[in-house]
Amino acid sequence: MIDANILVVDDNKSVLSALEILLQFEYKSVKTLFNPNQLSSFPKLEEIDIVLLDMNFSAGVNTGNEGLFWLNEIKKKSPNTSVILMTAYGAVDLAVSALKQGAADFILKPWNNERLMATVKSAYELRKSKLEINKLKKKETHLKQVINEGKNLIIGNSKALNSVLNLVKKVAKTDVNVLITGENGTGKELIARELHRLSARKDEVFIGVDMGSIAENLFESELFGHLKGSFTDAKEDRVGKFEAAHQGSLFLDEMGNLSLQMQAKLLSAIQNKSIVRVGSNKSISVDIRLICATNCNLEQMVADGLFREDLLYRINTIHIEVPPLREREGDILVLADFFLKRFGGKYDKPSLKINSAAQEKLMTYTWPGNIRELQHTMERAVILSEGDVIKPSDFLLHPKPHNELGNSALTLDDMEQQMIAKALEQNEGNHSAAAEQLGISRQTLYNKLKKNQS
Numbered sequence: 055m056i057d058a059n060i061l062v063v064d065d066n067k068s069v070l071s072a073l074e075i076l077l078q079f080e081y082k083s084v085k086t087l088f089n090p091n092q093l094s095s096f097p098k099l100e101e102i103d104i105v106l107l108d109m110n111f112s113a114g115v116n117t118g119n120e121g122l123f124w125l126n127e128i129k130k131k132s133p134n135t136s137v138i139l140m141t142a143y144g145a146v147d148l149a150v151s152a153l154k155q156g157a158a159d160f161i162l163k164p165w166n167n168e169r170l171m172a173t174v175k176s177a178y179e180l181r182k183s184k185l186e187i188n189k190l191k192k193k194e195t196h197l198k199q200v201i202n203e204g205k206n207l208i209i210g211n212s213k214a215l216n217s218v219l220n221l222v223k224k225v226a227k228t229d230v231n232v233l234i235t236g237e238n239g240t241g242k243e244l245i246a247r248e249l250h251r252l253s254a255r256k257d258e259v260f261i262g263v264d265m266g267s268i269a270e271n272l273f274e275s276e277l278f279g280h281l282k283g284s285f286t287d288a289k290e291d292r293v294g295k296f297e298a299a300h301q302g303s304l305f306l307d308e309m310g311n312l313s314l315q316m317q318a319k320l321l322s323a324i325q326n327k328s329i330v331r332v333g334s335n336k337s338i339s340v341d342i343r344l345i346c347a348t349n350c351n352l353e354q355m356v357a358d359g360l361f362r363e364d365l366l367y368r369i370n371t372i373h374i375e376v377p378p379l380r381e382r383e384g385d386i387l388v389l390a391d392f393f394l395k396r397f398g399g400k401y402d403k404p405s406l407k408i409n410s411a412a413q414e415k416l417m418t419y420t421w422p423g424n425i426r427e428l429q430h431t432m433e434r435a436v437i438l439s440e441g442d443v444i445k446p447s448d449f450l451l452h453p454k455p456h457n458e459l460g461n462s463a464l465t466l467d468d469m470e471q472q473m474i475a476k477a478l479e480q481n482e483g484n485h486s487a488a489a490e491q492l493g494i495s496r497q498t499l500y501n502k503l504k505k506n507q508s
């Protein structure tokens with residue numbers, strides 16, 4: 055017995071009872087209606103899985119228009135109910151217009167029992183798939199919302215930040231590729247998310263990829279996906295980031311850390327607006343809005359032969375430079391206050407205030423790690439503070455000594471960071487060259503940099 059609700063609508067009582075008896079053999083609930091006008095007030099029509107609907111109700115009329123009218127009424131109230139139209143006057147054009155207007159199928163009277171049962175069965179399968187699709191769509195919308203959520207609030211009121219936000223507003227509505235540059239921790243990812251939020255793609259996903267953390271040998275698989283068995287660890291087919299971002303925005307962070315080989319592969323995907331999964335030879339079109347970010351000077355890297363000029367032109371149709379925090383004086387205390395509230399709440403210290411000497415300390419510091427450093431500084435201060443006031447001594451600010459090695463007060467970690475900073479400086483920000491000079495892999499260098507920032 056199939057657990058489905060069926061409704062039969064016909065002005066012929068013998069048709070109603072014949073169909074009721076036939077359908078009750080297989081379906082749990084079969085209801086009948088003699089007058090289609092009762093459809094308007096039929097309770098919970100959306101719970102009916104299948105309606106078998108006669109096409110002609112007025113005596114002497116066989117145009118089928120009444121059936122089409124009631125088909126539309128049912129579809130308005132319950133779009134996922136499968137409607138099968140029945141008529142004694144078989145005409146191909148009538149059947150075609152019924153199907154065009156959303157009928158699941160069309161049967162002729164007198165019907166063949168077996169064929170009718172098969173038609174009802176497939177209409178029921180159709181109904182189930184529609185409900186399943188609806189459920190998946192709702193789930194997808196929810197997942198997209200969760201993915202896109204994140205901490206999107208952009209705090210600050212400085213002139214410099216406002217002009218960035220103005221540019222973001224102008225550019226967001228277009229589909230052009232955007233390159234966001236700025237020092238580490240200035241909020242580049244936040245700006246990228248804002249571009250997505252204000253764009254026509256806002257209801258689709260925003261997929262972020264940290265290009266610096268992808269190992270060279272996994273680059274293609276991560277970005278373009280792979281087929282099962284295409285390499286040792288490919289246990290399943292996998293969708294890459296480009297495909298995952300289809301119709302949404304793809305944010306490629308740390309673009310300055312790509313080897314020339316990776317750049318070539320990326321360029322080809324961007325140029326062709328399509329990707330080929332590893333192990334496949336089928337090209338798949340992708341519709342993405344590309345947002346890239348870096349803290350490197352890509353023009354300089356082009357001049358040094360470290361970044362492809364053609365790739366740079368592809369990604370920087372619009373260039374947004376996010377200024378460092380030291381050039382956004384107006385934002386420092388506003389952001390500090392924002393983080394104070396956030397961490398005050400988190401650590402159950404809601405009435406904490408920053409005293410004026412502590413504010414002065416925040417304002418005079420140069421914030422090499424920008425907003426990320428301010429955020430960490432505030433979190434530590436909230437944890438360390440005693441009483442209701444944050445004092446200057448609660449801020450552990452240590453301006454990084456730059457090139458001076460050999461300071462006996464340094465820890466091993468400090469020395470390592472200084473060597474890294476020096477190598478990066480000598481190699482003008484080029485991570486691959488700095489890693490080579492230090493005798494470590496690009497990946498290790500990257501991990502060490504991340505560790506220091508966290």
Ligand SMILES: Nc1ncnc2c1ncn2[C@@H]1O[C@H](COP(=O)(O)OP(=O)(O)OP(=O)(O)O)[C@@H](O)[C@H]1O
Nearest residue numbers: 207208209210237238239240241242243244425426
């Ligand atoms: N204007 C802002 N308002 C609130 N939070 C901010 C703001 N700017 C940055 N942040 C926060 O600072 C942190 C660093 O920001 P984000 O990751 O966007 O910087 P980034 O420039 O992309 O850093 P990186 O170059 O290291 O990838 C994040 O936690 C972000 O939420």
